[in-house]
Amino acid sequence: MTxxxxxxxxxSIPVSDGAGVKLRRSLGQSPFLRLDPFLMLDEFASDNPDDYIAGFPPHPHRGFETVTYMLAGDFEHQDHLGHKGHLRAGGAQWMTAGRGIIHSEMPLQDKGRLHGFQFWINLPAKEKMKPAAYRDIQPEEIPTVAVPGGEVKVVAGALDSADGSSVPGPIQGISTAPLFLDVRLGAGEHFAQGVADGHTAFLYPYAGSLSVGADGAGKVLQARQAGVLSAGERIEVSAGPEGASFLLLAAKPLGEPVVQYGPFVMNTREEIEQALADYQAGELA
Structure with missing residues (x-):
């Protein structure tokens, strides 16, 4: 097994999005820093309400999926299709924009810490115009699994367990077969996970550091860096001396053209022009 x-x-680099929310962006800084099928990864983390209070007022999407995962704080999701969700610490939302959705994500707090992530996953051409969908995933729906020296929260895909079985997360049945784990390890502890051969995979430590490779004896990845992984069937990491908390993300690449204009991600320029025309005419969804 490789x-x-x-x-x-x-x-990651500091950027501002929405109505002025300060965050750090790794994947998606430019068209050359995508990782098929992942289009973007943002981390927002601040104790200062001035950094997040303006939130993300109503804005459109078409052609991909957005995933928001919270470690601390509260957001409210609303969209023009009537969905409404409370995104709280330990929870997530999985939104399929499909042919079109206009949504907002606004903080339900005016003080305290807000810490979370949002990433975008592309949709295959045959699914870009399917109806939009939204799922609000509460913390109690996400399994927390004890592993030697730490714990893992399983949001999508499945975690390998010590007895050879697997622990599935709430998100299943998506064409890109995403794996989304939030792993927390103590100092010097090891973690291993199988990943489908041919699937894109990367790590994002949000605290501490990781040594990546066989027996954790490889290169070091620091907090707030996205680490793109080579091909293979298994991931092995070791936490640094201060421990590590990190996201493990993997999915099946699409191998299709990507044409992006802001919140619209399609396969051709003509499809982008149609998305803009539909939005301007009030016919996005």
């Missing part, structure tokens, strides 16, 4: 190594590091 163990994946750390192939490339994408440092």
């Amino acid at each position: 163990i994946r190594s750390l192939d490339r590091i994408i440092p």
Whole structure:
């Protein structure tokens, strides 16, 4: 079984999005820093309400999926299709924009810590115009599994367990077969997970550091860096001396053209022009 190594590091950079929310972006800084089928990864983390209070007022999407995962704080989701959700610490939302959705994500707090992530996963061409969908995933729906020296929250896909079985997360049945784990390890502890051969995979430590490779003896990945992994069937990491908390994300690549204009991600320029025309005419969905 081939163990994946750390192939490339994408440092996150400070950016502002929505109505002025301060965050750090790794994947998606430019068209050259995507990772098929992942289009973007943002981390927002602040104790200062001025950094997040303006939130993400109503805005459109078409052609991909957005995933928001919270570690601390509260957001409210609303969209023009009538969905409404309370995104709280330990919970997530999985939104399929499909042919079109206009939504907002606004903080339900005016003080305290807000810490979370949003990433975008592309949809295959045959699914870009399917009806939009939304799922609000509460913390109690996400399994928390004890592993040697730490714990893992399983949001999508399944976690390998010590007895050879697997622990599934609430998100299943998506064409890109995403794996989304939130792993927390103590100092020097090891973690291993199988990943389908041919699937794209990367790590994002949000606290501490990781040594990536067989027996954790490979390259070091620091907090707030996206670590792109080589091909292989298994991931092995070791936490640094301060421990580590990190996201493990993997999915089946699409191998299709990507044409993006802001919140619209399609396969051709003509499809982007149609998305803009539909939005302007009030016919996005």
